[in-house]
Amino acid sequence: MSKSLDIEFVRNKFPVFQNSKTKDLAFFENAGGTYVPDTVINKLNKFMTETKVQPYGDFASSIQAGDEMDNSINKIAELLNIGTDEFIIGPSTTMNMFLLSHGIKHWLNKGDEIIVTNQDHEANIGAWRKLSDEEITIKEWTLNKDSAELEVEDLKLLINEKTKIICVCHTSNIVASINNLSEIVDLAHQNNIKVVGDGVAYMAHDIADLKGIGLDFYGFSLYKTFGPHLALLYGRKELLEETKNLNHEFLSKEIPLTLNPGGPNHEELACLSGLTDYYEDIYNHHFSDQNLNLYEKGKKIFKLVYSHEEQLMEKLLSFLKTKNNVTLIGKSTHLRNERMPTVSFTVKNKSSLSIAQEAGKNGIGIRNGDFYAWRCLKGLGIDTNDGVIRISMVHYNSVEEVEKLINFLDISI
Numbered sequence: 001m002s003k004s005l006d007i008e009f010v011r012n013k014f015p016v017f018q019n020s021k022t023k024d025l026a027f028f029e030n031a032g033g034t035y036v037p038d039t040v041i042n043k044l045n046k047f048m049t050e051t052k053v054q055p056y057g058d059f060a061s062s063i064q065a066g067d068e069m070d071n072s073i074n075k076i077a078e079l080l081n082i083g084t085d086e087f088i089i090g091p092s093t094t095m096n097m098f099l100l101s102h103g104i105k106h107w108l109n110k111g112d113e114i115i116v117t118n119q120d121h122e123a124n125i126g127a128w129r130k131l132s133d134e135e136i137t138i139k140e141w142t143l144n145k146d147s148a149e150l151e152v153e154d155l156k157l158l159i160n161e162k163t164k165i166i167c168v169c170h171t172s173n174i175v176a177s178i179n180n181l182s183e184i185v186d187l188a189h190q191n192n193i194k195v196v197g198d199g200v201a202y203m204a205h206d207i208a209d210l211k212g213i214g215l216d217f218y219g220f221s222l223y224k225t226f227g228p229h230l231a232l233l234y235g236r237k238e239l240l241e242e243t244k245n246l247n248h249e250f251l252s253k254e255i256p257l258t259l260n261p262g263g264p265n266h267e268e269l270a271c272l273s274g275l276t277d278y279y280e281d282i283y284n285h286h287f288s289d290q291n292l293n294l295y296e297k298g299k300k301i302f303k304l305v306y307s308h309e310e311q312l313m314e315k316l317l318s319f320l321k322t323k324n325n326v327t328l329i330g331k332s333t334h335l336r337n338e339r340m341p342t343v344s345f346t347v348k349n350k351s352s353l354s355i356a357q358e359a360g361k362n363g364i365g366i367r368n369g370d371f372y373a374w375r376c377l378k379g380l381g382i383d384t385n386d387g388v389i390r391i392s393m394v395h396y397n398s399v400e401e402v403e404k405l406i407n408f409l410d411i412s413i
């Protein structure tokens with residue numbers, strides 16, 4: 001018999017589900033930011049209580065602070081199967097993409113071209129579009145208005161010998177389809193083009209195989225993957241070495257810190273290993289083989305997550321399909337190899353805002369809006385003020401919560 005995710009075990013790891021003030025909210029705004037497990041909270045508390053000093057000094061608390069921060073870097077590198085010197089940790093993906101665009105703009109000459117999409121969140125569009133001030137040409141890979149998908153055939157028409165960078169999301173925070181980054185990277189590399197992937201809406205549901213896909217750069221937000229409010233930007237080492245130093249002048253080039261003048265927030269970095277502790281706990285609860293590294297363990301956990309999320313999606317989508325006044329964005333499949341468990345829709349003759357507000361009064365956390373993917377909404381002909389209703393689920397959501405949501409929607413839409 002195949003294993004399934006022990007949802008009770010999972011939810012017991014999250015203090016928010018034990019607290020009488022918060023436990024009854026059916027929370028479906030996970031794409032905006034996820035809850036954090038006790039392992040993260042406890043480490044944050046410990047750091048703030050015992051080691052809130054400048055790290056890497058010679059006295060006990062300072063040594064410990066530095067060790068805890070290094071531990072997080074090591075664990076996260078192992079989880080993602082990348083080198084400890086192949087990523088920066090910054091405050092947000094928006095900021096990391098901005099830094100990256102500044103760190104590599106000297107690679108570009110006037111008239112060179114960057115391709116951005118209109119399916120993406122603004123984080124992996126805006127920073128690049130600003131380079132038009134430097135006479136870089138920005139081209140838009142436009143989604144198919146009917147399917148909401150990005151089609152690789154359309155991308156091929158945009159590529160020429162001046163194209164230097166393609167910026168594209170792994171998953172859109174509205175459409176939720178999984179874009180085929182392997183195919184896009186292969187196409188790009190055949191044409192000597194770099195790819196910057198946005199994994200923010202992907203990484204709560206899987207661990208992207210950054211090396212296997214061959215990505216040049218890839219960013220995601222740790223606060224949307226059960227961690228503190230930080231974001232990670234991966235870059236291939238040989239490329240990071242060619243970025244401009246945006247930090248202090250160092251005596252020797254300190255890759256990857258050169259890209260990140262602010263450096264990571266200490267307490268948040270220290271508690272980040274609480275995230276890998278959480279994954280270890282989930283792994284140990286479901287599996288026994290200890291001869292695996294964190295990346296391999298993570299992949300096994302996410303297989304369980306995959307089935308659980310599919311189950312939630314199947315329930316929600318089969319309900320939504322019965323509602324004639326609902327226009328669903330993107331694929332109507334619950335299959336996780338095609339889309340993530342984020343569902344956006346509009347309702348005929350009912351504002352998205354009113355649905356979100358009513359839901360809030362009924363103990364359901366959903367939101368409406370453009371979610372900073374206003375170009376995507378415009379491309380689909382949707383009013384950006386009222387926007388869509390978005391329901392985004394992760395592995396700690398229960399079938400009972402989805403039933404509560406369906407009961408509410410059945411009456412209100």
Ligand SMILES: Cc1ncc(COP(=O)(O)O)c(C=O)c1O
Binds near residue numbers: 121
């Ligand atoms: C797909 C996607 N990309 C980028 C971002 C921006 O992330 P951050 O808030 O870390 O800047 C978001 C945030 O919602 C997102 O959903």
